[in-house]
Amino acid sequence: MLPRWLIQLYAVALKEVRHTVRDRRMMALLLIAPAMQLGIFGLAVDFDVDRVPTVVVDHDQTTVSRQHLRRILADGTLVQRMVTASDAAAERAIDTGQMAAALVVPRGFERDLARGKAGHLQVVVDGTDPNRGSIAAAAVARYARIETRVAVQQALRGKISAARIGLALDAAAVPMASPSFPDVVLLPRVLHNPRLATSTYIVPGITALLLLVVTVIVTAMGLARERETGTLEQVMVTPMSPLVLLIGKLLPYVGIGLFDFLLALVVATAGFDVPIRGPLSVAFLGTTAYLTCTLGIGLLISTVSRTQQQAFIGGFLFLLPALLLSGVMTPLWGIPSWLLPVTKINPVKYYVEIVRGVLLKGSTFQDLSFHLGMLVAMGVLVLAFAAWRFQRSLA
């Protein structure tokens, strides 16, 4: 004979499943929408800055100026979308946001180079997006640095005369004995995501966000609805303990959450080449702990709100900071210190690190033990608190 609490648990869970299954729209929102959204959002996320629309103003109009412009544009960071002879027109193009950068070759560029003076290139960037602006400026600066280095080295080797490449390097001042000049170059080796693809690391993050959105508000409003419609009172007259009632109500959602996670994994690996380098068991363990947190928080919100509207607003007020301060969209490294405690109690942050760790970095149970521990601790704490409040609200 099964213990009575288990039978009761089963009964409540079954009732909750039936409730959800019967509402087709709700089913679709809970099971299909997350995977679909993941597919769509995964395609949309791309931080890569290339093809910066650029207006080119060549006041010099010489073969040399054209040659340099062609080579600057060759690496694809800047793309020439407009050519004009007027500075005012170029400025307007940036003002309207049509162009993000202007590349200006001043008059006398070729003459300066021929005379051995430094040739000046002007770059005007739209700083509205600092990342794009600095990358556009850096592309031109890099070109200038390489040009200078190549010119110096060629001059040093004496293969090409200084005059021919338009340089007036004082050959006597250069010790011909040294074949090159000392220089430190950085050799980056990128682990886990060698192409630095945006979707590879954002998709696991969005999975965490979708699980959050799907579970918190549903649980928050579920109990509020029962209270509003009066069915909670009917359940209360049964011999069930409130704890069994709560767990029974949450169990189906843990199932739904795990199913959503599985579906998201399929979308991520099949659609976005997200690897699975670590043990999936750790990921599922993390997901279960995470769901305990999110469902517990949903429940807690429902115990403090009287109506569905209040529950919805409460859920929202939790969701927004949880989403935006999770490190999914923007890294957490730039957060001021007074805000750090908030991120330290954000379950989403730990879960995102677990999912990225397992999928991308091949992190093991040991690597992530702290994160898992935090999630479990938060989940148990929140759930216990919610249960206590729930019990009190019934009494």
Next chain:
Amino acid sequence: MTGPFTALGHALQRIAAMAAKEAAHIRRDPQTLAMALAMPVALLLLFGYGVTFDLEKLPVVAVDQDHTSVARSMVRSFSASRELVIAAELDSVEKGEALMREGRAVAVVVIPEGFSRALARGERTQLQLVVDGADATTALQTINKADAIASTALSLPVTTPGQGAARLVVDTWTLYNPAGRSALLLVPGLMAFILAMVCVLLTALTVAREWERGSMEQLFTTPIRRGELILGKLLPYVGLGILGVLLVLAVGAWVFGVPIRGSLLTLAVAALLFLIGMLAQGLFISVITKNQMVATQVGTLTSMLPIQILSGFIFPVANMPVPLQVVAQVMPATHFIAALRGILLRGNGLREQWQHLLALAAFALVMVVITSAKFRRRLD
């Protein structure tokens, strides 16, 4: 007294009555008021600081295999920057990689054996940087900063023979945001995002609630037409929204230094059209779902994440595949964010932004019309 004017007068009267009823609802519900006015300010303050690309003190592990004073000063120059900080000095790359797997370091910089000797000989010398690419944004910033440190490392005490003066000099001007603060990019996006959320939240439940509570039946017994009901419901929220916009702009300007360089009139029109569009979208969801639970789920799924991801708030629209760019162009948040950035930062006015205003107006109009059309005065 008959004629079109009296008909219009009656219609206006009914809209006013409906608006007054809804306004009374709001007035007597301090929660709604707080949500419409205090929430945008609180959230903007929180996220304005919390959502940033200006990363600081990224922990880097140093592995010094050279053990010379030149290598030491190389390590020190990493710590001297604001962006990077040497979190630990270890003796092997493997130990550094373990720290990265735990998420406690973002990169390992390796100074190989023979580093200072090669420099002294006047050779080109490599500095290795092993980066955790699991967060590509952080990884890129780390590489860029480390690259800058490495390329200026020649000020190290090493003889530098015959480095000719630069051949090409690049003069760079950065317009609108010379300090390169990411807040100027993100705060206008946040304003739009937060306002959109509040709008949908305010209206998503208002019709669904009347259906569930049965008060919709009472409304049907009055002579009010459906278009009038929709407009009447919208009006008080538009008023609330305008207050929200003003508060958010004030916080943006005072706290985050976001300038208002462009035309105030254009800004006002854009904000008004955006508010109407988003409020009507919430109302539309409420009208078609008739159920608070489904309404909230649809409202959240169609606004919270899509606005964060597809509107150009964080990820540039130009990088998206064409079908998603089309979706982005339909969303009012995309146009409002673009208009806000243009007006606030680039000093734009109607002349530069009319296309975005047009798109916002079109969305608002379509939403109000289809909401009225979908609204059935029938008890099913």
